[in-house]
Amino acid sequence: MAQSKTYTFTGKGKGSKLLRLKLTTEQPITKDSIIQDIAINGDFFAHPEDAFDELEQYLIGKPVRDIGFWFTKGIDLFKLTVYGLLPEDLTAAVEVMVSQGDC
Amino acid sequence: MRLLTTGFNSAYWNMSVDEAILEMVASNAVEPTLRFYGWQPHAISIGYFQGIEEEVDREACKRMDIDIVRRITGGGAVFHADELTYSIVIPETHYLACHDILKSYESILQGVINGFNELGLQAEFAPINDIIINNKKVSGNAQTRKYGCILQHGTILISVEPETMFTLLKVPNEKLKGKLIADIKERVTSICALLGTSVSFETVQKSFIQGFARLLKEPLIEGSLTHEELERARILQETKFGTEAWNNKRL
Numbered sequence: 001m002a003q004s005k006t007y008t009f010t011g012k013g014k015g016s017k018l019l020r021l022k023l024t025t026e027q028p029i030t031k032d033s034i035i036q037d038i039a040i041n042g043d044f045f046a047h048p049e050d051a052f053d054e055l056e057q058y059l060i061g062k063p064v065r066d067i068g069f070w071f072t073k074g075i076d077l078f079k080l081t082v083y084g085l086l087p088e089d090l091t092a093a094v095e096v097m098v099s100q101g102d103c
Numbered sequence: 104m105r106l107l108t109t110g111f112n113s114a115y116w117n118m119s120v121d122e123a124i125l126e127m128v129a130s131n132a133v134e135p136t137l138r139f140y141g142w143q144p145h146a147i148s149i150g151y152f153q154g155i156e157e158e159v160d161r162e163a164c165k166r167m168d169i170d171i172v173r174r175i176t177g178g179g180a181v182f183h184a185d186e187l188t189y190s191i192v193i194p195e196t197h198y199l200a201c202h203d204i205l206k207s208y209e210s211i212l213q214g215v216i217n218g219f220n221e222l223g224l225q226a227e228f229a230p231i232n233d234i235i236i237n238n239k240k241v242s243g244n245a246q247t248r249k250y251g252c253i254l255q256h257g258t259i260l261i262s263v264e265p266e267t268m269f270t271l272l273k274v275p276n277e278k279l280k281g282k283l284i285a286d287i288k289e290r291v292t293s294i295c296a297l298l299g300t301s302v303s304f305e306t307v308q309k310s311f312i313q314g315f316a317r318l319l320k321e322p323l324i325e326g327s328l329t330h331e332e333l334e335r336a337r338i339l340q341e342t343k344f345g346t347e348a349w350n351n352k353r354l
Contacts, residue, residue: 040152045232
């Protein structure tokens with residue numbers, strides 16, 4: 001059975017606020033990896049705040065390659081308004097994680 | 104609108120009072136409220152979505168007797184030292200409370216801009232949540248919406264100690280991306296730096312009370328926290344803002 005690893009990304013995307021993404025998947029991470037755990041931290045805004053915690057839980061079990069799609073679905077599902085963080089920021093972050101792999 | 108000037112208190116108490124007021128305005132127990140306050144001891148507040156370990160040097164804070172508290176609002180980590188902090192709680196039906204969050208920042212922040220005007224400073228709104236003067240940040244703000252009300256609070260920098268600030272906060276280089284100014288210390292300024300003289304907390308507070316008074320259609324009436332608000336704040340301090348469970352929520 002493949003071991004899990006937590007991958008991290010820190011950077012600013014088009015959403016303009018700082019994103020610190022922590023993603024746990026099987027090792028090594030690929031676009032097909034399944035999200036086992038996730039923390040989307042940063043200085044963005046989301047209302048209601050506690051619904052964002054639910055959105056993170058919702059992303060667990062989803063494939064890494066579709067993180068932007070499921071994030072958008074989650075925003076609708078949990079009736080969130082998010083400022084400073086865009087779905088494509090998450091997509092770009094996981095692309096960096098995948099390209100860097102276990103480097 | 105009720106006006107509160109609650110002086111200097113701990114980070115845990117300050118955040119507890121803001122939330123207690125939010126709850127009481129929401130239940131119509133008190134009027135919409137504008138509050139001004141300071142921080143003693145000095146403190147760092149982190150945004151709701153930030154990880155404490157990622158943002159703050161906890162050892163340095165302990166060494167320098169700096170409290171650390173998580174806010175109920177998003178946004179970034181803030182070092183609260185020589186500053187005036189305001190909070191405003193209004194129902195979402197209030198004329199300053201636009202449905203559009205960016206617009207409501209802008210409408211409420213006109214009171215802050217007016218406050219700087221009172222001191223002879225020309226400030227402007229820098230979306231999403233900042234006030235700038237001469238392209239430098241002089242006020243950071245954060246907003247949440249709960250129970251049909253808006254709570255917005257923000258800092259008004261009287262003076263800044265960049266060296267201390269960056270000893271306590273972990274600021275990633277990435278945060279500078281897209282900024283024209285290379286040195287992060289050059290992105291922030293203060294009332295004292297802009298005026299070239301020292302200005303007291305009381306003077307600044309008076310100016311921002313005037314600034315908000317110019318914005319509001321209703322009079323500002325000085326008041327105090329009710330017994331219920333004090334009791335609720337005590338409970339929130341004990342069970343939420345003063346607890347490791349809350350402050351370590353996103354490590």
